[in-house]
Amino acid sequence: MSVLWITLIVLAIAAIAYGVSRRKAIEETKGDVRRLHSLPSYYGWFSFISSAVPAFLVLLVWLVIQPMIIGNRVNDALQLPEDATIVQGMAATRDARAVSVALDEALSRGVLQQGDIAQFAADPASLGPALRDADIELSVIVTPQLLDAARVYSSTVSMLNTLMAIVVIGIAIVGAGYAIRRITPDFRARNVVERMVMLLLIGASVIAILTTIAIVLSMVFETVNFFRQYPWTEFFFSFTWAPVFQGISQLGLLPLLWGTLYISAIALAVAVPIGLFSAIYLAEYASKSVRSVAKPLIEILAGIPTIVYGLFALITVGPLLRDWIAQPLGLGSSGSSVATAGLVMGIMIIPFISSLSDDIINAVPQSLRDGSLGLGATRSETIRQVVLPAALPGIVGAVLLAASRAIGETMIVVLGAGAAARISGNPFEAMTTITVKIVSQLTGDTDFNSPETLVAFALGLTLFVITLTLNIFALYIVRKYREQYE
Template sequence: MPVSWTLLIVLAMAAAGFVIGRSRVLAAAGGDSRKLHSRTSYYGWNIALFTAVPALFLIAIWLFAQPGVDRWVLAAVSLALAVAGLGLSLSRTAPDFRARNAVETFVRGLLILCSSIAILTTAGIVLSMLFETGNFFSQYPWQDFFFGTTWSPRFGGGSELGILPLVWGTLYISVIALAVSIPIGLFAAIYMSEYASHRLRSIAKPLIEILAGIPTIVYGLFALITVGPLLRDYFAQPLGLGSSGSSVMTAGLVMGIMLIPFVSSLSDDIINAVPQSLRDGAYGLGSTRSETVRKVVLPAALPGIVGAILLAASRAIGETMIVVMGAGAAARMGLNPFEAMTTITVKIVSQLTGDTDFAAPETLVAFALGLTLFVVTLGLNIVALYVVRKYREQYE
């Protein structure tokens, strides 16, 4: 039996249980709903939830753990569980049954389960990376990985897998991107929230947010075709700094443009959330609009603004396509912003694509790179949290 049929049958049983439960409890109360402990809809939902949710949960777990199982066996077990839930919930349906308490407890359990999925998923990702990273370090010295300055993977032996050139390229490109996006995005947010008219704001904000909906491959093409040649012809070559359109500056500028709506839109919402009473108090004390923005609004909105900047930084560190098409794939360390460099994410993709031996250190190194990226992002979160808490104490 197809799984879709099983799902439809389970949902139909739940719907029928909802109707039967309401009718049955009303009949038991003589048609007077005032004699019931809970509203009639709670009795119906109690039956529907106990009929559908366990069966649907079983189907999801079974398909995930045993995707090749006989579908007739899965259908039989699921329908049997649904029938059992329907019968049990119907047997408890009576005017004095605390249906509302049962439904709310059931729903609270579902909410806890959904909340746990994100935590368990994060734990699973970290544990999988730790396990594979351990396999990598059992084949390659950790000193050479963390302190090596050469990245030269060669399948078959003789690889040099130093991460420092990749870390340098990641940070260099991210710093340029943030140097572009943070001032522009923050100033745009301040203008739209504190100075712009309602009509201008209603037009400007959606136009800025369009940037967030553009696929990164389009930004990559923009970097490759337009920005790269422009920087090469008008800056790099005249200054004698390079002759390639793929460079750190190309990727950083385009990535900064991509990040503007993340900083601008989030900061705008956060600044608008500052209570108007704070502004009115500042105006009443004789502050100008600019003084109110600098000394009252921005300090009050700082925790949220730091969060917006942190989101932009995480996007910059994890971006891949713009780096591939704008900065190239050369793993090197240098200060020239018009040279081609690469990032950790690009090398993770390159090491895991194509015909690869997943037992070789040249492939397992991708998991070590991913774990390093995770630690760097976690460090950014910790630093931002410390800054926000310290400033909030001073402000309060």
């Protein structure tokens, strides 16, 4: 039974438990719900949570453990040595799964019968051509051991899936029965449900925190491994980026950091004035009808995929800047440049600044505006001298958050700025950023124990520290000055 069907069955059991518990609570009081400690719905939710949550927790744990069990069974069938690497074990499981899936498809389509499969035991190599003749793709070479492993894989998956369905559905039924038996007029269902919900919220928070910690630790461990093979002084202070997998590499961070900050600075130079002025207009001058149309149109920019922005930079903005500015001034002849990526990236982050600044300006108390106007100030003077100073901490936070978004952008840089790691002040030359090099270093068939690959984790950790610092600074500014106007 598939996970989807198990989920639907558990939800159905929980829904039935909800209805039965709610009706039982009302019947226990003979229709006088005033005698109940809690509202009838709380009794239903108690049974729903008692039935669904334990079942889903067991299902989640089962789905994590099951692949390990299957992998061990397949490795045993293939008679892999005890010191086989994890990669070998994963590859063996993947190959066995491929053969099993191909056989299942052939059986379901009637191409093969169960008796036909037994004949391939004597000559497993003929299984591949037989399946290809039936338009069933099989990309591995079938050996006797692999065929046996495929059978073990199929039988183990079937057994574990059946057992998983029985256990999970059984837990849901037991939980529902236990909850229904506890339903009495004096049962404090509301208190119990609120504690359950609080535990669920705490669990969600813990998962988010643990995920963040796991991401950081994974980068830290690999970064430490990188610095064991490559000197950290060369990484942080070298001006040369020249990774060579066949020889000695020079992996200097400074050219990538320069390109990242340069492109981000141009993006902010474009986005901050346009975003801030549009926010001032929408918040202080635009009528409700204009605002209802203009604000959604501006926010549409945030929903455009970054690859579309990258194509726009590559096809339109790059050639335009090259033909109209760079070549006539003798500054370059390439459509890929820092200015191209920065300009398009600035357009992309306009909604971040505009929308956040608009909300922040609208949050300034109206009493400040009324007091300024009452003292004789004009509307523009009120905006310059009262509204903007009051909203400035939030606006600074919005700009810093937009800067974090720009620093982490990849696709626009790939298509708009090129991949040249260099330090130059010419905005019409091709450069690159940290994110682009992270992608390039992890692309292709690479050795994950080489410095040229591990450097991607060091770059990722550096980028994480930069964006984290910007976010912390933005939160500090907002919290420090916000109370002055509340």
